[in-house]
Amino acid sequence: GGGRIGRAPRRPRRGDRGGHHRVLRRRRSGESLHLLEQPAAAGRLVGRRRxxxxxxxxxxxxxxxxxxxxxxxxxxxxxxxxxxxxxxxxxxxxxxxxxxxxxxxxxxxxxxxxxxxxxxxxxxxxxxxxxxxxxxxxxxxxxxxxxxxxxxxxxxxxxxxxxxxxxxxxxxxxxxxxxxxxxxxxxxxxxxxxxxxxxxxxxxNGPAPPPPPFMPPPPRRPRSRPNRSGGSGNAPKGSESSTSQGGKNGLQTASLVGIIVGSILAALCVLLLLVLCIRKSRKRKDDSSTESKDFVGPLSVNIEEVSNREIPEQGLENTAMKVLPAEKMTPERVYGKTGSMRKTKVPITATPYTVASLQVATNSFCQDSLLGEGSLGRVYKADFPNGKIMAVKKVDSAAISLQEEDDFLEVVSSMSRLRHPNIVPLTGYCVEHAQRLLVYEYIGNATLHDMLHFSDEMSRRLTWNIRVRIALGTARALEYLHEVCLPSVVHRNFKSANILLDEEHNAHLSDCGLAALTPNTERQVSTEVVGSFGYSAPEFSMSGIYTVKSDVYSFGVVMLELLTGRKPLDSSRERSEQSLVRWATPQLHDIDALSKMVDPALNGMYPAKSLSRFADIIALCVQPEPEFRPPMSEVVQQLVRLMQRASIVRRQSGEELGFSYRAPEREGDTRDISF
Known part of the structure; x- marks a missing residue:
């Protein structure tokens, strides 16, 4: 029937005088779509011919x-x-x-x-x-x-x-x-x-010219032989004497010797160039076959343990988090004999896929396989014949700045080397037929955004202990990108919709490294920022500058979502409460106001001291000036200490944190359940 697209117009009220309501409609047959003017007194337009x-x-x-x-x-x-x-x-x-x-x-x-x-x-x-x-x-x-x-x-x-x-x-x-x-x-x-x-x-101007014809080299000019008769009677009229003839013969002999010497030198130069080309070709083959020493990548991997970043894990029961050895990302370069740096091809650890195999796995990228859509394209669920399930991002070529295949593959190589338990790994790619497809590990539960804002039933599953654990997991992911990878990787699109939760509610950060496809340009301001409005740091909104400290600000906004259960921007609320950061920041250090900000889905089951320390971390992250925001390593340490205190209280009280404790409801009930 005549389905509607967009928001339907309000019904005419008494007192309305000929106002117009704009509505997007289509015909009953579903064949045509127009933007139409609807007079307030006209009622429904479905069925009208005009x-x-x-x-x-x-x-x-x-x-x-x-x-x-x-x-x-x-x-x-x-x-x-x-x-x-x-x-x-x-x-x-x-x-x-x-x-x-x-x-x-x-x-x-x-x-x-x-x-x-x-x-x-x-x-x-x-x-x-x-x-x-x-x-x-x-x-x-x-x-x-x-x-x-x-x-x-x-x-x-x-x-x-x-x-x-x-x-x-x-x-x-x-x-x-x-x-x-x-x-x-x-x-x-x-x-x-x-x-x-x-x-x-x-x-x-004019038609395209034909290709130039082949021009053969001009014929060599034959040299005349000298007169060897020596008699004046046999010499032609006007010829020189025998003395001048002898001088001419000497000049011709010298020129002949010069030509021979020049030819030999030219042959030697050609031979030398040929030897250099052969050596250069062999060295290129050696470079391309060597993966551990001679390749250059923005993020090539040497696995080494970062001892000065080790965090004690005692007392972190039920966190389901394992700290793996960090991968130190160091750029490797190849230097020639002159000391100049040259760039060589970067090997890719991800698996290459064909377009045909991905079409079969996603059922030709049908609507039923669609998982979601972001600023760079759509994401589809892929079921492979071997039973594996992956997520395939079909990158819109108009949404990225790197159109050359080699540049795109260099970014893919860097992304494939990001390895962390809290980061969704890139496992494959496809660049056939001008397509740009990225294959990720499939995390099938839900995003943090869906868990917090989709329904009360889903948000009630996120207990206080789980929310702190999610914050710690995403903080570790950002710490890895900012401080372990060299050069640092800026996420630039950190938000709750990019935090995937598995069945145990462990956090996995997605879209890591994709910022290299869309540098700071006007396009990104018009798409990514609009899609992530409410998470962007003040300096990016004003000047377009985005750094690791901008990611820290976005992390603070996500922590506010975990604390309050509210969206970063919510036009359905009162004007003073529509911006989460502006509304919540003045209340973060007020104990009474803080308790009223907590997500009602927690049902009061949270420890007061833990809530206060959580709010202190948020206040540091959402500082207006980027230089006052802490590095992510400091945020990780504070969250780890918060979790450690939780485990100490659990051992002392013998009760589980976040499940059996409830905020005091009666006067006189002053038992301290905080940590």
């Missing part, structure tokens, strides 16, 4: 929400979609790639930016595409060449670059790519398009 696109400009990131969030996807069965002449921003939604029946798509006259992703591989029915008058950048994706049914293409007034050869094989009748930054030669196939507009670009 439909016109909304022209008053719907601002914001609604299109981004529709296309990139699991709960706001564009309907895959649409055949007609017109979202033109609004103020939509962000990039083209990824869910367009699933609209296999779409025939007409109009996103023109908006503020869409960034690169066009590979969205058109399955859109064989699309006959008209209009993305004109936006701010799209980058080269045209290769998948646009698979639009077998396209007849009209409008891309004018954008900032697109590169070649347009990918459009040469399309059966177009109308093409408008004016006012972009395209370059190169104009394909000859464009001359057969009836309606084509190409002005306002940087094309080279």
């Amino acid at each position: 439909r016109r696109p909304l022209r008053r400009g719907v601002a914001g990131r609604l299109l981004h929400r529709l296309g990139r969030h699991r709960n706001y996807q564009l309907p895959p069965n649409l055949t007609y979609l017109n979202l033109a002449t609004n103020n939509f921003s962000g990039n083209l939604p990824y869910s367009i790639s699933n609209m296999a029946s779409i025939e007409y798509l109009n996103l023109s006259h908006n503020s869409l930016a960034q690169q066009i992703g590979d969205l058109f591989g399955n859109l064989s029915s699309l006959s008209e595409l209009d993305v004109s008058f936006n701010k799209l950048t980058g080269d045209l994706p290769t998948s646009i060449g698979s639009l077998s049914n396209i007849s009209s293409l409008y891309m004018q007034n954008n900032q697109l670059t590169g070649s347009v050869n990918v459009l040469s094989g399309l059966g177009l009748t109308t093409l408008n790519i004016a006012n972009n930054n395209f370059s190169g030669w104009i394909p000859k196939e464009f001359s057969s398009i009836p309606d084509v507009i190409l002005n306002g670009n940087s094309f080279l």
Whole structure:
């Protein structure tokens, strides 16, 4: 039926005078989607024949929400979609790639930016595409060449670059790519398009020149032999005397000797160059076959025990955490005889997969296998024939800055060497057919965000002892990234949704190392920060600078979530309580106020002193100035001491912490259950 997309309009109230409510609707058949104006007095529009696109400009990131969030996807069965002449921003939604029946798509006259992703591989029915008058950048994706049914293409007034050869094989009748930054030669196939507009670009004039023909070297000029007769009567008229003839013979002999010597020297130079090339080729083979000494990687691994970071583990019962020897990540370089550093190919410890095998494991990346979606792409559950279950991240090529395969593989090599019990390991990858796929170990319970905010039943499973243990596990993961890895690895997207919990509620941090794919650019500000708003440190919001201390701030926000059970940003609450950090920070050192902040799902089962020390750590992490935030090693030590005190109290009292103790409810009940 006429399903609705987005939030339905409120019903007209008494006193309303002709106001307009904006609503996103589709036809009863599910074939068409328009942004429509609904007069307040009109009631329901379903069934009305008159439909016109909304022209008053719907601002914001609604299109981004529709296309990139699991709960706001564009309907895959649409055949007609017109979202033109609004103020939509962000990039083209990824869910367009699933609209296999779409025939007409109009996103023109908006503020869409960034690169066009590979969205058109399955859109064989699309006959008209209009993305004109936006701010799209980058080269045209290769998948646009698979639009077998396209007849009209409008891309004018954008900032697109590169070649347009990918459009040469399309059966177009109308093409408008004016006012972009395209370059190169104009394909000859464009001359057969009836309606084509190409002005306002940087094309080279004329048709593409043919390759230059092979030019043979000029023939050698023959030398004349000297006259050996010696008689003047036999000499031709005007010839020189015998004395001058002898001098000429001497010059010719000297030149002949010079030519011979020069040829020998040239042959020696060629031979020397050949020897050097052979030696260089052999050394390259040796370098590529050597994995322990001669490769260069941002994070190559030498396993050694960090004795000065050992933390005593006595008294940490029921934590289910094992401290493994840390992997000291040290960059290795190869130096030549001159002392200059040269870079060699980095071996990858992760397993390479084929696109076909991942398609089989994910059932062709179907909707039923979808686990979630982030700023870099979607994550699917993969069931392999051998019984293994993995999580596959399908990276959107438009969301990353490293388009070259070698650069991407270098990042994959670094990520595959991150080894820590609290970090989700990267086990495989795929770069076939311009795809960028990452394969991770599957953690199948839930994320911390889901456990805290999805339902009261799930949040009640997180006892106080478990919450402290989760904080300790994630703190150890960040300590490993910041202080054990060299160079330091900044997470840059630390949030509760990236903390996966196994069946024993042990924490596993995901997306480690992915920040290398999206450096500090305008794109990241527009996507990742919006998706993680509420976790970002003040310095990043103001200047775009993100360091390890910014990760510490985000960790403090997650600790606040564990303490209060609230979201970092919650528009459903009162205005003064919508920002968790602003609301909670002034109360962290007030004992009475602190007890009122605690998550009601704990049902009062927490020790008061432990709560106070937990709040002290939070206050240090969310300091506005980054230089006042502690390093993660200090945070780990404080959380370890907090857990050790818990075990001492348990041994002294003989009772389990966090399960049998309840905050005092009656006057006179002053028994100290804290630690």
